[in-house]
Amino acid sequence: MTLPFLEQPFAEIKGNWSSESIRSASLVFILLTFTLYKTIHFTQWARRRQQFLDFARTNNCANPPRITGSFISGISHKWKRLHQPGDMFNDYMNNIFHDSGPTHAIVEPFTGDTKTIYTIEPENVKTMLSTKFSNYYRPKTMPNALNPVMGQGVFTSNGAAWSHSRSLVRAQFSTKRIRNVAKLDVHVRNIYEALGEELEDGWTEEQEILPIFNRFTLDAATEFMFGTSAESHEAAMREKALLKARKEEQSSHWSQRFWTPLGYIGQSGFSSVGQAHDFWARNSLIMSDFGTAFDIALDYVALRLKLGRLWFLADGFSFRLACHKVKTFADSYIQDAAAHADAAKATARKQGMSKKNATDVNGLEPLDDRRYGLISELIDSYPDKVALRNQVMQLLVAGRDTTAATLTWSLILLEAHPHIFSRLRKALLEGFGSESKPIAPVTFENLRSCIYLQWVVSEVVRLYPTGPLNARKASNDTILPIGGGPDGKAPVAVKAGTTVAYNTYLMHRREDLWGSDSWEFRPERWEGKKAGWEYIPFHGGPQTCLGQQHALTEMAYVLTRMLQRYDRISSSTRETNLKNGIRTILVPKHSVCFQFRRSAD
Numbered sequence: 001m002t003l004p005f006l007e008q009p010f011a012e013i014k015g016n017w018s019s020e021s022i023r024s025a026s027l028v029f030i031l032l033t034f035t036l037y038k039t040i041h042f043t044q045w046a047r048r049r050q051q052f053l054d055f056a057r058t059n060n061c062a063n064p065p066r067i068t069g070s071f072i073s074g075i076s077h078k079w080k081r082l083h084q085p086g087d088m089f090n091d092y093m094n095n096i097f098h099d100s101g102p103t104h105a106i107v108e109p110f111t112g113d114t115k116t117i118y119t120i121e122p123e124n125v126k127t128m129l130s131t132k133f134s135n136y137y138r139p140k141t142m143p144n145a146l147n148p149v150m151g152q153g154v155f156t157s158n159g160a161a162w163s164h165s166r167s168l169v170r171a172q173f174s175t176k177r178i179r180n181v182a183k184l185d186v187h188v189r190n191i192y193e194a195l196g197e198e199l200e201d202g203w204t205e206e207q208e209i210l211p212i213f214n215r216f217t218l219d220a221a222t223e224f225m226f227g228t229s230a231e232s233h234e235a236a237m238r239e240k241a242l243l244k245a246r247k248e249e250q251s252s253h254w255s256q257r258f259w260t261p262l263g264y265i266g267q268s269g270f271s272s273v274g275q276a277h278d279f280w281a282r283n284s285l286i287m288s289d290f291g292t293a294f295d296i297a298l299d300y301v302a303l304r305l306k307l308g309r310l311w312f313l314a315d316g317f318s319f320r321l322a323c324h325k326v327k328t329f330a331d332s333y334i335q336d337a338a339a340h341a342d343a344a345k346a347t348a349r350k351q352g353m354s355k356k357n358a359t360d361v362n363g364l365e366p367l368d369d370r371r372y373g374l375i376s377e378l379i380d381s382y383p384d385k386v387a388l389r390n391q392v393m394q395l396l397v398a399g400r401d402t403t404a405a406t407l408t409w410s411l412i413l414l415e416a417h418p419h420i421f422s423r424l425r426k427a428l429l430e431g432f433g434s435e436s437k438p439i440a441p442v443t444f445e446n447l448r449s450c451i452y453l454q455w456v457v458s459e460v461v462r463l464y465p466t467g468p469l470n471a472r473k474a475s476n477d478t479i480l481p482i483g484g485g486p487d488g489k490a491p492v493a494v495k496a497g498t499t500v501a502y503n504t505y506l507m508h509r510r511e512d513l514w515g516s517d518s519w520e521f522r523p524e525r526w527e528g529k530k531a532g533w534e535y536i537p538f539h540g541g542p543q544t545c546l547g548q549q550h551a552l553t554e555m556a557y558v559l560t561r562m563l564q565r566y567d568r569i570s571s572s573t574r575e576t577n578l579k580n581g582i583r584t585i586l587v588p589k590h591s592v593c594f595q596f597r598r599s600a601d
């Protein structure tokens, strides 16, 4: 028997192979490879699943209530979180917890694998953040979002890199530094200036309060870190004066009254030219004002956090320009501090003593005079100046908006509860006197001993923790102690790679933990109360907030000084819903404007 193809000339065979047969063979090959890949993938998945089920069974775990979430429903969930009409926390998330229980899981539609576990159980939070801390890590969304502004640092790292960063930074948050509240005086005066002169009736004009507090915290924090304030208050005052002058100039100019088919002729030409002028004026402001640049950078960061895996979509010229400005600002201070440290070391060597005891050439000033703030302390530990800049920028991000937003919430709550405002003011006047008749200095110790003030601040951060929703990922198969089974009492197995999200905002408002008035602002609830893991405004465990005492002291100081000066506050914005849109921290939904009445006493 002869095989027909053997008799064919080679060229003919080649011709056959190079056309359809090659194509079909390639297709078969691709299909086989794909099937093989999928089979291996499936086998691994099935084996891993069985391993996890065995782990869950051995540890007597049970599933929490499960909500099926598909890709589409995931997008719709994200969309609702950003755009739903009510409050994201009060309405949308609260309803989910109400319907599905204090611990529930979002699962994949076909495989039934858990994607995310949501919990508001203090026991679970304690396990993740403290007792089984090493079984969890920070998700990578944070470093991705923050990278263009500040790279790696204590706030975004995990494992050894985090513990190294934390140990270096922690040393700088000494009580000695925090006690120095007198340094805040100049910044509080800036708040008064921003609120403006009182009118004849004693009331200041209406002002949006959050930007004023944002500038206060930025200026105070930059002074703490760099030894020199970013002077964002001064920049804002200059901008305000400029805008006022421009407005006056424009309204008095004859050309403003003439309209042409191309628009009206204004001071800077046609209106469109005027807009272009505004654009460039704003961008040149970015170049000159650290505060504006910092704001723009953080808005982008927040958007990147919101976008999750699509973080890279939030980018652009403004963002990069703002990042550049922010970094240049920090670098200039770091360079100065580094040069100073080098000079100090050289002089100390000449004088034959330690850097701490060496003096300048005139023998007057100590060289290690901390005039460069926290960076002068960190400079020796960070030979890499970019790493130092990253670290310091992370502290700025961690501390600025959080403290400013909490101060704003404090005023909103005090204004809405006049009896609490009066009780607080009375306590402060008894402790410190009024602004014109002080009886005791506003010191760290005095602030701490004003119990009602402490209760007010604790209650504000209970109701409005600025980090309302947080998450960790499991690094290996592990267990949450509670939330599984029909009664929610069984342990819950968590597979490696699963996200566990904890909703601090709603945990702080659980009626079974805080009483039937848990949604109310009642500082008196803190009388004799020692909160446990049901209260974590500053996080807890090894990664607890490093700036907690710093922030609490700063907030207590500002509230005290403001209530010594003003005896009434009034807000024109009644609707103070939550906003978790562009910024990830909890800020009021509508810009809240306040007026303050200067006290006569």
Ligand code: HEM
Residues within 6 Å of the ligand: 154, 155, 166, 395, 396, 398, 399, 400, 402, 403, 406, 461, 465, 466, 467, 470, 471, 536, 537, 538, 539, 542, 543, 544, 545, 546, 547, 548, 550, 551
């Ligand atoms: C009301 C004000 C503040 C609140 C509510 C607050 C809250 C928090 C929370 C919830 C975390 C945990 C974040 C996480 O790991 O997922 C945290 C961490 C941190 N906070 Fe604060 N914070 C405030 C002010 C500050 C200030 C003023 C600073 C510094 C100047 C600061 C520095 C830090 C740092 C460095 C961490 C990271 C700690 C670590 O990972 O080891 N915070 N803060």
